[in-house]
Amino acid sequence: MNIILASTSTLYGGKYLEYLKPELELLYKDITEIIFIPFARPGGISHEDYTRKAKDFFSTININIKGLHEFEDKTEAINSAQAFFTGGGNTFLLVKTLHESGLMTVLKQNVESGKPYLGCSAGSNIGGINMKTTNDMPIVYPPSFDCMALVPFNINPHYLDHNPEIRHNGETRETRIREFLTQNDIKVIGLREGNWIRRTGNKITIEGPEQTRIFEKGKEPCEVEPGTQL
């Protein structure tokens, strides 16, 4: 496999995908066209506009983008594609759309066959075993929480450390992930913004400038350095 699962598409104050540009040139080496999957985006921006945003960025590295929503036969579009990019938004909406159209399995098979895959945020959540560690609001009811399991763990994108200055009693991110582990025995990668998971073949590493927080059932969470193999 040849994949990047990124915490976010955009760094604070940065431009769309800019911080990932050198990595994307490697991921998509020799690729001339990518299928963009815009289904996570619930509002504010249409599938067309969202696809144009991806198109604008990828034109700077001479790669064409086509939105999956443009195709009548989406299974055929995925099977014929060179590579994929799933954008962020709402994971519940993305997973519901992919399951109801039967595309989750088709996409999984194509990525497992070696076609490059980039996910950001919700697009990274679906690379995990299931979507039970998303931060998103459950605005729609998917037929299943299962995802593609492109990596043997779950991802929590936009991982956020507790800010003691917030005088608020909502659960911290760490508390939520610990609660997940009371109900599931699946490793969770708390991926801070700016970091990404890189899989090439069977080698999986954590990349980016920040440390990464890893949660496992029955263990205290630990921090690992960039470059650590998972």
Added chain:
Amino acid sequence: MNIILASTSTLYGGKYLEYLKPELELLYKDITEIIFIPFARPGGISHEDYTRKAKDFFSTININIKGLHEFEDKTEAINSAQAFFTGGGNTFLLVKTLHESGLMTVLKQNVESGKPYLGCSAGSNIGGINMKTTNDMPIVYPPSFDCMALVPFNINPHYLDHNPEIRHNGETRETRIREFLTQNDIKVIGLREGNWIRRTGNKITIEGPEQTRIFEKGKEPCEVEPGTQL
């Protein structure tokens, strides 16, 4: 009906349920025993310990607490109860447990018959039409997101205003609720900590010290004062 749906059980720096004490004396007037529903709590504290916490508070207003988990026949326990209190925790776990045991409908019928009901956080979410505006992580997969519809809208507890100092690209609470409205035509009450919804008969008001933010499909969100009728 005679219900309180509170944003939180505990104010920042305060004691469990303390800020609601005068209201709870009115809600539970002439009640000697309450059934406590601890099923939202996924870890860190057992059903027994969680029930004891509620018991300790309610002993100060001379009301006994029994945990629903203590009963072999939980349907019979609900049907025989004088009043209810559902504590906070994880809404997915609470809704899954109540649906799988058939108790969601039993509880709804009993509350609709006039028995006093208090919900905090997850316990308030289940008073809404569905749980699609919870903030919780989907750590388990419930058979349905439908809730008791004790009020004709949804609740977002622990409603949090955007803090521009947070240099982070996760969605704001307002963005999440607006995304909900792209997929659902259900009013959402953004209930800040310290506020609660009070229903007596057919009269529903918002109470507490803070303004409350209300979201409706096709309208700009608006702020309403304490005491506003919904």
